[in-house]
Amino acid sequence: MIIRIFLSLLFCCTPLLAEELHHQTLPNDNPRITLSHFAFGSCWKSSHSQKHWQPIVSNKPQLWLWLGDNIYADTHDMGVMKKKYAELGATTGYRQLAASCPVLATWDDHDYGWNDAGSEYPERKESEQLFLEFFDERPDSPRRKREGVYTSYYFGEGDKRVQLILLDTRYFRSELKRIDGKPPYRPMGRWTPDESPEKTMLGDAQWKWLEGELQKPARIRLIGTSIQFAAHHTGYEAWNNLPREQQRLVDLIVKHRAEGVVFLSGDIHSAELNVMDPENCYSLVDFTSSSLNVPLGAARTRRRVGPGYGGANFAMVDIDWEAKDPTITLAIKDTNNETRLQHRVQLSELTFDKTNLIAHATYENLAGKWETFYGPLTLTKKSDGKWSGHCADRKLSLKESSYGLEGSWQGEKRSGKVRFELTRDGQFLRGSYSYEELPLQLEWSGWKMDWEKYFTRDDYHLRSKN
Numbered sequence: 001m002i003i004r005i006f007l008s009l010l011f012c013c014t015p016l017l018a019e020e021l022h023h024q025t026l027p028n029d030n031p032r033i034t035l036s037h038f039a040f041g042s043c044w045k046s047s048h049s050q051k052h053w054q055p056i057v058s059n060k061p062q063l064w065l066w067l068g069d070n071i072y073a074d075t076h077d078m079g080v081m082k083k084k085y086a087e088l089g090a091t092t093g094y095r096q097l098a099a100s101c102p103v104l105a106t107w108d109d110h111d112y113g114w115n116d117a118g119s120e121y122p123e124r125k126e127s128e129q130l131f132l133e134f135f136d137e138r139p140d141s142p143r144r145k146r147e148g149v150y151t152s153y154y155f156g157e158g159d160k161r162v163q164l165i166l167l168d169t170r171y172f173r174s175e176l177k178r179i180d181g182k183p184p185y186r187p188m189g190r191w192t193p194d195e196s197p198e199k200t201m202l203g204d205a206q207w208k209w210l211e212g213e214l215q216k217p218a219r220i221r222l223i224g225t226s227i228q229f230a231a232h233h234t235g236y237e238a239w240n241n242l243p244r245e246q247q248r249l250v251d252l253i254v255k256h257r258a259e260g261v262v263f264l265s266g267d268i269h270s271a272e273l274n275v276m277d278p279e280n281c282y283s284l285v286d287f288t289s290s291s292l293n294v295p296l297g298a299a300r301t302r303r304r305v306g307p308g309y310g311g312a313n314f315a316m317v318d319i320d321w322e323a324k325d326p327t328i329t330l331a332i333k334d335t336n337n338e339t340r341l342q343h344r345v346q347l348s349e350l351t352f353d354k355t356n357l358i359a360h361a362t363y364e365n366l367a368g369k370w371e372t373f374y375g376p377l378t379l380t381k382k383s384d385g386k387w388s389g390h391c392a393d394r395k396l397s398l399k400e401s402s403y404g405l406e407g408s409w410q411g412e413k414r415s416g417k418v419r420f421e422l423t424r425d426g427q428f429l430r431g432s433y434s435y436e437e438l439p440l441q442l443e444w445s446g447w448k449m450d451w452e453k454y455f456t457r458d459d460y461h462l463r464s465k466n
């Protein structure tokens with residue numbers, strides 16, 4: 001009797017015995033769907049809290065987009081990988097979400113197969129088959145006819161046409177250059193930027209395809225990349241580990257005058273916004289949401305603008321087509337559905353109009369009080385033209401340069417170099433500093449105290465780090 005009770009409990013409670021999940025899929029072209037409200041996220045583990053699903057479902061997104069590390073397979077055994085996908089497919093909250101809207105996906109290292117893996121991963125073909133099977137890839141999908149999971153979707157028509165490009169940053173990627181946190185990169189991750197011309201992020205076929213995609217008409221181009229595109233070097237995985245490849249994509253955007261580009265990314269186990277101001281291009285925004293349920297505290301990169309968010313999160317993307325100048329609102333939400341970060345970008349800011357290509361900031365914009373990771377930072381221009389600053393016990397001595405402000409900082413026990421620049425729009429401070437004579441590799445970004453208009457104050461982040 002006890003055994004029977006045990007067995008019946010096992011059968012009704014064990015999620016792995018749930019009926020196989022079938023995803024709602026979409027064709028590559030969806031002219032009748034005007035995309036205006038969708039959700040995305042990354043980095044999900046079956047063994048962690050599943051609190052995030054309900055708030056995502058309650059937002060009623062038009063679609064759910066996976067940006068990678070959708071499972072943590074980390075295996076060479078395809079049986080294990082299949083089991084991990086089955087765990088996701090049996091998760092109640094995910095099943096509710098998948099029942100409510102179509103699901104689109106690309107992958108990152110852990111679901112591709114192995115931590116930080118690239119083209120050297122031996123089971124990449126088999127792993128791709130499991131990915132396509134799990135997400136119910138359509139039989140006529142171009143993904144079924146080529147190597148790698150890169151693809152694109154189109155939504156809406158005419159001036160409401162949205163292109164969603166999903167990149168594959170794993171299948172073809174060359175091996176990265178390892179530094180393993182040795183000095184001067186001790187506080188950072190294991191990889192260092194590699195300028196080797198033969199190294200690739202996307203591989204020839206995917207680059208060729210992407211160049212073609214960027215020439216197709218679309219008002220908004222959302223580029224989903226599992227690893228961050230715009231982030232500066234942190235030692236962890238990002239496009240910046242292959243700077244030539246990062247620049248190659250910027251060059252393609254410029255060459256084809258591809259307007260309306262916004263990057264969406266995941267991977268880093270925290271949420272943030274990075275903004276890149278490349279020459280001859282409008283500012284490129286890269287909005288990162290990670291992780292759904294394995295948060296690791298706010299990350300810090302030198303192109304981050306505003307605070308980061310270090311708790312479990314997902315992203316909502318809203319497009320207001322009714323506005324004269326349509327607006328994209330990027331929001332990071334926590335597991336209580338509260339907005340933690342928010343950024344709005346208007347389509348007119350994502351064009352090659354010359355006002356978007358030049359810096360509007362002056363040195364005067366640097367003066368004043370900035371909120372930073374280390375507490376409020378005050379920058380003051382002195383009567384002799386030099387600058388001073390202070391932040392907690394750090395005193396700064398700075399001078400104007402082509403970069404912005406450069407100089408040194410002095411704390412009670414340590415000292416080093418520091419420099420600050422303004423984003424092209426003058427709204428954010430991007431800084432970096434070092435200890436003693438080491439290279440400027442640590443992030444010290446700042447944002448104005450009244451920036452809550454656009455960013456919700458991240459109390460979790462400030463409390464845990466100060």
Ligand SMILES: [Fe+2]
Pocket residue numbers: 069108109110267
């Ligand atoms: Fe990853």
